Amino acid sequence: MTTAPAELRRALAASVPVDDPAWREALAAVPRELFLDDVVFRPSGTQWEPVHRQEVGDEGWLRLVYQDTTWVTQVDGIAAADAPGPLSGNPTSSSTLPSLIVRMLDLAGIRKGDKVLEIGTGTGYSTALLCRRLGDKVVYSVEYDARLAAAAADHIHAAGYFPTLITGDGLAGYRGGADYDAIVATCSVRHVPPAWLYQVRGGGTITTTIGGWMLASGLIRLTVDDDGSASGRFAGDQISYMLARHHERPPRPTYYQHPGEARPTLCDPGLLDDWTGQWVAQLAAPSAELLRVGDGVILVDVATGSQAWTETAAEGWRVHQHGPLRLWDAVEDALAIWQDAGAPAQSEFGMTVDGDGTQRVWFADSAGPGWNLPV
Numbered sequence: 343m344t345t346a347p348a349e350l351r352r353a354l355a356a357s358v359p360v361d362d363p364a365w366r367e368a369l370a371a372v373p374r375e376l377f378l379d380d381v382v383f384r385p386s387g388t389q390w391e392p393v394h395r396q397e398v399g400d401e402g403w404l405r406l407v408y409q410d411t412t413w414v415t416q417v418d419g420i421a422a423a424d425a426p427g428p429l430s431g432n433p434t435s436s437s438t439l440p441s442l443i444v445r446m447l448d449l450a451g452i453r454k455g456d457k458v459l460e461i462g463t464g465t466g467y468s469t470a471l472l473c474r475r476l477g478d479k480v481v482y483s484v485e486y487d488a489r490l491a492a493a494a495a496d497h498i499h500a501a502g503y504f505p506t507l508i509t510g511d512g513l514a515g516y517r518g519g520a521d522y523d524a525i526v527a528t529c530s531v532r533h534v535p536p537a538w539l540y541q542v543r544g545g546g547t548i549t550t551t552i553g554g555w556m557l558a559s560g561l562i563r564l565t566v567d568d569d570g571s572a573s574g575r576f577a578g579d580q581i582s583y584m585l586a587r588h589h590e591r592p593p594r595p596t597y598y599q600h601p602g603e604a605r606p607t608l609c610d611p612g613l614l615d616d617w618t619g620q621w622v623a624q625l626a627a628p629s630a631e632l633l634r635v636g637d638g639v640i641l642v643d644v645a646t647g648s649q650a651w652t653e654t655a656a657e658g659w660r661v662h663q664h665g666p667l668r669l670w671d672a673v674e675d676a677l678a679i680w681q682d683a684g685a686p687a688q689s690e691f692g693m694t695v696d697g698d699g700t701q702r703v704w705f706a707d708s709a710g711p712g713w714n715l716p717v
Contacts, residue, residue: 345401347373350408357410358441364454365444368474375407377467377497378437381422382406383414389428390417412439415465416490433584435490437465438528442581447471449563449577450524450549456480459519459541461512461550461586462528466494466501473503481505482519484512486587513588515541522546530559530583532628533701533715534572544568551583552576552693552703552715555591555644556624556632558617559583560688560703564695571697573708578689580617594631595647597640602649602664609677611639611652611659618688619677625703625713626676627669641669679711 348370355369380403383390395403406413415422418431447468452458456476463469463485472481483505485491491509498505508516513535515525520541530553538548546566553559559582564574585591613619614632623632630648633640638652638659648665650673661670680686683705691705704712 345404347375347404347408350404354408354410354440358444360441360444360448362448362453364475365448365471368471369440369444371474372467372470372501374437374440374467375404376500377465377470377494378407378413378415379423379493381425382437383417383422383425383429383433386428389430390414390425390433391428392422392425410439410441412442413437416487419487421489435464435487436584437467438583440467443468443471443528445579445581446526446528446549446561447475449561450526450547451563452476452524452526456523457519457521458482459516459522459525460484460528461515461525461538462486463491463494463507464528465490466497468528469494469505469507470498470501470503473498473505478503478505482508482516482522484508484510484516486510486512511588513537513586517541524549527551527586528583529586530589531586532589533717534564534695536570536699539566539570539572539695542566547574548572551581553582553585553589554624554628555630556620556627557582558621558624560621560691562693564693569697570695572695573693575692576688578687591631592644594642594644597633597642597649599640599651600649600662600664602662604660604662606655606657607652607659607661607670608674609681612637613677613681614639614673616685618685618691619680621688621691622676622680623673625715626672627667628713628716630667630669641673643667643669676713680705683711 355366380395414433414436416435457480460483463483469483515537521543525548527550530551548564551559560576562576564572566572630641641650648667650663650670701715
């Protein structure tokens, strides 16, 4: 006997932890199957394999749709429906797992009557959840990719919702609907775009993930003041989103392992396997990418070609550094500060945006140790 979609929706909604029950009601009401078309990608080794509805059957497809899972819908700009077979590359759009969507919306503190700007329409599923909770007239959503935006509009309209949908650069926000009570981003950013700060009312919020080129990230809700400054603390959730297109890593310089200057390390490179440890390393060396080889790590600065790489040695670990930036020195100093403070979890970190545009991540309190974000 085929399970009804409504039953699967209710089961999904019941399984998701959320403080505001209105988001659980939205999950139970919005048909996610309308937003995934008939093909998605799933990971297969180092590639992305398209999964077709006709291959798994209607029942199998619905059960796939209502898993609390992120389904990738585009890889390097190629939609799942257009893929000739498994693809190598990076996801560029997805239908985020429902529990993460409602977690962000819940964290944002969005309530009935709020006007919300969503950055990154994607498939349109999260936009529809907002419409279900708030009503169409107060929901605005921006999508950078014109093809994705058109498909999302079809999905949202098919579900019976008609918010304001904009095709354009989400980092510029949308002045046509300002001032907003809340901005919620379904992409990561290296820093909070100034336009977002100007388009939120005093006392309003920005909920986003602060990410970077080491692929570490932190979820935060910032409260915006009347003067355009903002502050908040990180939630500590171990989540990540794709970086906004304009904040993505540039092509990495061709990597050749240079002997450079070698010395013993003062910390174990394994600290970068820790969620917060990797986050701290990224704060200290924001223009570097992180690669792993065996138990060691490689840092490559995409702007200068500077590099650092670690290897085991009789004394434990050695690091080799080459180029104008001493990447490992910066990372090592930051990790030492973090460890000396007791290696606090990411939930102990906060962020301030000053009126002059300086954006700083810190821990303990705003006067404590910290690092400026690249802006």
